[in-house]
Amino acid sequence: MTTTLIRQVRLNGQQQSRDLLIEQGRIGRIEPHITPPPGAHVVEGGHRLALPGFIDGHAHIDKSLWGMDWYVNEVPRELPAIIDNERRFRREQAFDSRRQSERIARQAIRLGTTHIRTHIDVDTEIGLRHMEGVLATRDALAEQIYIETVCFPQSGLLGRPGTRALMEEAIKLGADYVGGIDPSSFERNPVAHLDAVFELAAKYGKGVDLHLHEPGELGAFSVELMTERTRALGMQGKVTISHAFCLGEVDPGYQDRLIAGLAEADIAIATTAPANRQVPPYEKLRAAGVRVAAGNDGIRDTWSPYGNGDMLQRAMLMGLKYRWRQDRELAQALHAITRGGAEVMGLKDYGLEVGCRADLVLLAGQAVAEVIAEPPRERAVFKAGRLVADRGECLF
Amino acid sequence: MTTTLIRQVRLNGQQQSRDLLIEQGRIGRIEPHITPPPGAHVVEGGHRLALPGFIDGHAHIDKSLWGMDWYVNEVPRELPAIIDNERRFRREQAFDSRRQSERIARQAIRLGTTHIRTHIDVDTEIGLRHMEGVLATRDALAEQIYIETVCFPQSGLLGRPGTRALMEEAIKLGADYVGGIDPSSFERNPVAHLDAVFELAAKYGKGVDLHLHEPGELGAFSVELMTERTRALGMQGKVTISHAFCLGEVDPGYQDRLIAGLAEADIAIATTAPANRQVPPYEKLRAAGVRVAAGNDGIRDTWSPYGNGDMLQRAMLMGLKYRWRQDRELAQALHAITRGGAEVMGLKDYGLEVGCRADLVLLAGQAVAEVIAEPPRERAVFKAGRLVADRGECLF
Incomplete structure (x- = not known):
C-alpha cells in the first residue's frame, strides 16, 4: 500500500493548513510540515478544506x-x-x-x-x-x-x-x-x-x-x-x-x-x-x-x-x-x-485524527459554511488513503 | 444588429426540435428547419432545451x-x-x-x-x-x-x-x-x-x-x-x-x-x-x-x-x-x-413565441423536470438575441 503525503490542507475548515501523512490506509501523522518519506506519493492540498468522507x-x-x-x-x-x-x-x-x-x-x-x-x-x-x-x-x-x-x-x-x-x-x-x-x-x-x-x-x-x-x-x-x-x-x-x-x-x-x-x-x-x-x-x-x-x-x-x-x-x-x-x-x-x-x-476509526482510516474529501472553499451553502463540484476523494475520484471523475 | 439562427432546440422542453431565427433582437421565425439568411450568425442548438430567460x-x-x-x-x-x-x-x-x-x-x-x-x-x-x-x-x-x-x-x-x-x-x-x-x-x-x-x-x-x-x-x-x-x-x-x-x-x-x-x-x-x-x-x-x-x-x-x-x-x-x-x-x-x-x-413581449424579445437560455437535458431537479451548470444565455453568457462565463 502506498504512502501518501497530502500537503497543506485545512482540516475541517481550520485556518491553519497541515500536512497529512497516510500510511497503510490510515492517517499516520498530522503536522504543520512533513518531509515526504522516500517513495511517498505527494498530493498538493493547496490550502483546500479537508473534510471526512x-x-x-x-x-x-x-x-x-x-x-x-x-x-x-x-x-x-x-x-x-x-x-x-x-x-x-x-x-x-x-x-x-x-x-x-x-x-x-x-x-x-x-x-x-x-x-x-x-x-x-x-x-x-x-x-x-x-x-x-x-x-x-x-x-x-x-x-x-x-x-x-x-x-x-x-x-x-x-x-x-x-x-x-x-x-x-x-x-x-x-x-x-x-x-x-x-x-x-x-x-x-x-x-x-x-x-x-x-x-x-x-x-x-x-x-x-x-x-x-x-x-x-x-x-x-x-x-x-x-x-x-x-x-x-x-x-x-x-x-x-x-x-x-x-x-x-x-x-x-x-x-x-x-x-x-x-x-x-x-x-x-x-x-x-x-x-x-x-x-x-x-x-x-x-x-x-x-x-x-x-x-x-x-x-x-x-x-x-x-x-x-x-x-x-x-x-x-x-x-x-x-x-x-x-x-x-x-x-x-x-x-x-x-x-x-x-x-x-457504528463506524470505528472514522474522522480526521491520527489513527483514523484515511477517508476524506478535499475541496476549495474559505469555510465549511461556504461549501455547504454552495457545494463546489470539484472534489478529490480519498478512500482508505487511495484517491478514488477527482474533478468529478471516478478513478476506477 | 446581427441576425442569429439557433438550430434545433427544444422549446420549453418539447420533444421536436425547432430552428429559431432571431432578427432585430426578437424571435422572427420558429420552424422545423430554416435556411440561414446571408450573414446570419449560426448557433448549433444540438437539441438542447430552450427556456425563456x-x-x-x-x-x-x-x-x-x-x-x-x-x-x-x-x-x-x-x-x-x-x-x-x-x-x-x-x-x-x-x-x-x-x-x-x-x-x-x-x-x-x-x-x-x-x-x-x-x-x-x-x-x-x-x-x-x-x-x-x-x-x-x-x-x-x-x-x-x-x-x-x-x-x-x-x-x-x-x-x-x-x-x-x-x-x-x-x-x-x-x-x-x-x-x-x-x-x-x-x-x-x-x-x-x-x-x-x-x-x-x-x-x-x-x-x-x-x-x-x-x-x-x-x-x-x-x-x-x-x-x-x-x-x-x-x-x-x-x-x-x-x-x-x-x-x-x-x-x-x-x-x-x-x-x-x-x-x-x-x-x-x-x-x-x-x-x-x-x-x-x-x-x-x-x-x-x-x-x-x-x-x-x-x-x-x-x-x-x-x-x-x-x-x-x-x-x-x-x-x-x-x-x-x-x-x-x-x-x-x-x-x-x-x-x-x-x-x-408586467413585461411585454416575453416568451418563446414569434415576436417576443429573444431572451432565452439553452441547456442540456432530456426534460424540463430534469434541469430543475439537477440544474446543469453549462448554459448559453441570450439577451435580446445576443449571446451574453456561455459555459459559465459572461461574454462582456
Whole structure:
C-alpha cells in the first residue's frame, strides 16, 4: 500500500493548513510540515478544506434511475399508489438493480461519499433481485465505498404472504439491518409489524432501521412501541428510526418525553430534512445524546425526480430546513453528513485524527459554511488513503 | 444588429426540435428547419432545451457579499437584530454596493437570469448610496439584463426621521416601485406604515412591493389592509406582496377569502419557497388568477449564507417545498421563474413565441423536470438575441 503525503490542507475548515501523512490506509501523522518519506506519493492540498468522507445514512441505491432515460413522473401522491406504481414499473421495464446501484454509488463517490447505508426492496415480485444486485455492487466497489445494507419490505411485511420468508433469506444473504415501514398507517397493524421486524432482527442478531412517515400522535405511538421493544430485547444502540417527522409535530412536552425515551434506549434518528414536512428537532435530539444521521433518500427514482447523490447538497437542504445561518449552526449540518452518520452506522476509526482510516474529501472553499451553502463540484476523494475520484471523475 | 439562427432546440422542453431565427433582437421565425439568411450568425442548438430567460422576481442585489471574503455569520435570529447587524457591518466595512450589485448580477446572468426585480435598502445611514450603486449597475448592464428597482425601507419608514424624504429622493432617482416591511410586527403601526407606502406610490404613480413576513392572522390583517388600499387608490395590477407566509398559515376558509381579495385587486405574490416557513398556496393562487413570481431573495449576505443566483435552483427548492414530483407539477416551477415573473413585472413581449424579445437560455437535458431537479451548470444565455453568457462565463 502506498504512502501518501497530502500537503497543506485545512482540516475541517481550520485556518491553519497541515500536512497529512497516510500510511497503510490510515492517517499516520498530522503536522504543520512533513518531509515526504522516500517513495511517498505527494498530493498538493493547496490550502483546500479537508473534510471526512461523507456518509449517506439513508439511501435507496437499489432503485435509482440515474443515467437512464428521463422518467416522466405521473405518479399519484398517496403512499400505496406510489409503491404500486413502482412495482408495475419494474415488471414492465426489467429494471437492473445491479447496474443502477453501481451507477448511483459511483455518482456518490465522485461527490465525496465514502459510506452509505442503503435500504433495499424485498418483495414477492422482485424477490431478492435487488438484494443480490446491491450486494454485488457492494463487493465490486468495496475498495471505493462502504455500503451497509437494510433489507426493506417496501410493499409491507404483513399483507403479502411469503415476504417474511424472503426477508429471512435477505438476512442470510448478508443484510446488515432489518427494515420496516409505517406500522399503523401503511401496515394497519403496528404490533404485528413491529413484532415481526424486531423478532427477525433479534433472531439473527441484526439491528433495525425502520421508515416512519406517520404523522403526529400516530407516529409518536410507533416511536413508543419501538422504544419499548428496543429495551425489552436489549437492542440498545442497534435501532434507527428513519424520517420520524412525527417528532417535529407533537407538542413540546410529549416531544421531550419521546426524546428521553430514544436517548435511554439509544435509538438513532436518520433525517433527510424534507422541505415539505416537519422534521425531528435536531438540536434537542443531539442535546439529549441521540445520534442523528442525514441521508439523501431516493435519488431520481419513480418516487421523486430530485437529488444528485451529493451529501453537501443534503447539508445545504438541512441548513435551509432548520434555518441554520450562523457558521457554527452550519457546522451541525457537516456533523450530520459525517460524524453523525458514523455514530449511527457504528463506524470505528472514522474522522480526521491520527489513527483514523484515511477517508476524506478535499475541496476549495474559505469555510465549511461556504461549501455547504454552495457545494463546489470539484472534489478529490480519498478512500482508505487511495484517491478514488477527482474533478468529478471516478478513478476506477 | 446581427441576425442569429439557433438550430434545433427544444422549446420549453418539447420533444421536436425547432430552428429559431432571431432578427432585430426578437424571435422572427420558429420552424422545423430554416435556411440561414446571408450573414446570419449560426448557433448549433444540438437539441438542447430552450427556456425563456429566467426572472428573479425578488432579489437584494444591493447587499450581496458575492466574491468577497467569506462572512462568518454570528448574527442572532431576530429581525431587528439582523437589520442592526447589517447597518453595523456597513459602517465598519465601507460596503461597495455598486461593485457588489454588478458581481451578483453577472453571476445571475451566467446562470440564465435575464430580468431581476431588486429591493434596494434606503435608510438614514447609507442614504441613497445603494440606490445609486444599483442604478449604475443597471445602466452598465442594460444590454445584458433588465433590472427593475424597489426602494426599500429595510430599517423601517416610521421610526427614523428622514427616511420618508429619502424614499422620495429614491423615487426621483428612478426607483420603479415603493417598498415596505412588516407593518405591524416590525413597524408597530400597520395603518401608518401602509398609508405612508401607498401615499408615496400614488403620489409618484409607482407600484408597491412590500415584504410581509408576519405570521398567521397578523400577516393576514396586513394583507387585508393592503387589499383595501389597492382598491381605494385604484392601484389594481401595481401591487406585489413578497413572502406572504401568512397565506399558508391561516385556516382554509379565511385563506380562500384572502385569495379572492387578492385576485379582485389584482395583487401579485412573490415567493422564495423557504423550507423553514409555511408558503403561499401556489396552486390555489394561480387557480384564482393571482400572478405569482419566484425570487432568490438575498444571496450570500449578512442575512444568509445561502444561494448562488440560480433561478433553476430556486425552482428546485420550490418543487421540494410544494412537494411537486410529477413532471406537470414541475412545469409550475418553471412557470414561476419565467412567465410568472414576467406577469408580475408586467413585461411585454416575453416568451418563446414569434415576436417576443429573444431572451432565452439553452441547456442540456432530456426534460424540463430534469434541469430543475439537477440544474446543469453549462448554459448559453441570450439577451435580446445576443449571446451574453456561455459555459459559465459572461461574454462582456
